[in-house]
Amino acid sequence: MDKTKIHGVMMDNVTMDEALEYVAGRLDGTGTAKIYTPNSEIMMQAQRDPELKRILNQADLLIADGAGVVLASRILGRPLKEKVSGIDLVKRILENTEKRPISFFILGARPGVAEMAAQNIISRYPGAEVKGTHHGYFNAEEEDLIIERINKSGADILLVGLGAPKQEKWIHSNASRLNCKVAMGVGGSIDVLAGTAELAPEWMRRAGLEWLFRLIKEPRRFRRMLDLPRFVLLSIKRRLRPEAAHRKTSAK
Numbered sequence: 360m361d362k363t364k365i366h367g368v369m370m371d372n373v374t375m376d377e378a379l380e381y382v383a384g385r386l387d388g389t390g391t392a393k394i395y396t397p398n399s400e401i402m403m404q405a406q407r408d409p410e411l412k413r414i415l416n417q418a419d420l421l422i423a424d425g426a427g428v429v430l431a432s433r434i435l436g437r438p439l440k441e442k443v444s445g446i447d448l449v450k451r452i453l454e455n456t457e458k459r460p461i462s463f464f465i466l467g468a469r470p471g472v473a474e475m476a477a478q479n480i481i482s483r484y485p486g487a488e489v490k491g492t493h494h495g496y497f498n499a500e501e502e503d504l505i506i507e508r509i510n511k512s513g514a515d516i517l518l519v520g521l522g523a524p525k526q527e528k529w530i531h532s533n534a535s536r537l538n539c540k541v542a543m544g545v546g547g548s549i550d551v552l553a554g555t556a557e558l559a560p561e562w563m564r565r566a567g568l569e570w571l572f573r574l575i576k577e578p579r580r581f582r583r584m585l586d587l588p589r590f591v592l593l594s595i596k597r598r599l600r601p602e603a604a605h606r607k608t609s610a611k
Contacts, residue, residue, distance in 0.1 A: 360420075363437045365428065366593065367412055368397070368405055371421050374440050379451050381420055385541050386461065386515055391534045392419040394543040396445035399427030401523045403586035406593070411524045414531045422448065424546075426567030427587055431594040446548040446558065449518065456486030463487060464509050464539065467495035467520025468549040475553035490514045495521045502533075510538040517542045520549035 360381070361372040373381070385392040395418045397405070405412040415421055422443040423429050432439040452461065463480070465473040473492035480487050490512035493505055509517060517539045519526045526544040534542055550556035558564065559572035570587055574580060 363432055363439055365431055365435060365437070366402065366406060366597065368402060368415050369421065370397075370423055370428070370432070370439060372439050373420075373422065373443060375443050375447065375451060378420065378422055378443050378448055379455065382448075382452055382516075382541060383455065383459070385419070386459075388540065391517075391537045391539055392541045393530050393534050394418065394420040394422070394541060395527050395530075396422050396424040396443070396448070396544060396546070397428065397523070398423075398425030399431070399590040400583060400586045401527075402428060402431075403590050403593075404524055408524065411527065414524075414527050417531065425569065427570070427590055430567070431590060434591070434594040434598050436598065445543070445545050446551055449543070449545055449548050449552070452516065453480060453484045453487050456484050458486075460486045460488065461516060462490050462512075462514045464490055464512050464514035464517045465492045465520075465549060466505070466509070466517060467522075467526070467545070468553065468555075470494040470496065472553045472555055473520075473549055475555065476549050479552055479554060506533060506536050510536075513538070515540050518545045518549065519543065520545045520547065522546060 360377070362369045363372045395415055397415060405415055423439050424442070424444045426442055429439050429442050455461070465476055467473065471494070473494055477489035477492050480489055491508055491514065493508065497505060517537065519530055519542060521529055523544070523546060526546070530542045530544055547556055551558055559569045563569060563572050570584055574584055
């Protein structure tokens with residue numbers, strides 16, 4: 360797959376169909392594929408956290424979750440084909456179970472939410488099987504038992520919604536211990552699947568205004584969301600003065 364470098368992070372330049380095809384192919388492969396879906400906030404976190412940047416660059420599939428990442432790629436003159444959001448890819452995988460049964464394990468969200476997501480998945484997608492769930496509020500001492508449950512379930516795909524960067528670091532640290540074919544960081548997608556959170560209206564998603572919808576719904580996110588304009592400004596600076604932007608980022 361083609362790669363597009365955005366501030367030191369090597370994004371896979373794929374369409375939604377190509378990402379779906381990759382996932383389908385890994386279901387017949389060996390090992391556990393690590394899939395991450397960074398948005399602008401996560402990409403800025405990676406500028407401040409060398410470990411996170413290294414983890415993102417070791418993904419088997421790294422796709423642009425937000426319009427801001429696609430915009431940055433265009434500013435830098437290395438345009439990504441399209442936005443491939445995590446929730447949309449998960450839904451496409453679930454829809455694909457009409458052609459091929461796929462089993463899932465859901466890890467993350469508040470107690471009870473993963474179970475609600477499982478019920479909705481089973482009712483909407485008859486070809487999908489949820490073989491287990493566990494909430495995201497666990498400590499290090501419980502980790503071995505959770506991994507044992509995941510492996511014993513025989514699930515094909517593990518959906519991990521622990522929030523960034525915790526979910527990416529958890530998948531990276533434990534991928535070699537997992538038997539599933541795919542481990543995917545899905546952030547708040549579990550809440551969306553459970554019906555405890557809602558996506559922005561389609562017109563806002565098409566216009567790249569998901570950030571505004573989230574801000575209206577969760578004003579407390581304001582400080583975190585300042586990373587969106589920072590990310591765009593960093594992209595503009597790097598396009599205009601690539602050496603100066605690199606020195607400033609490295610100094611942090």
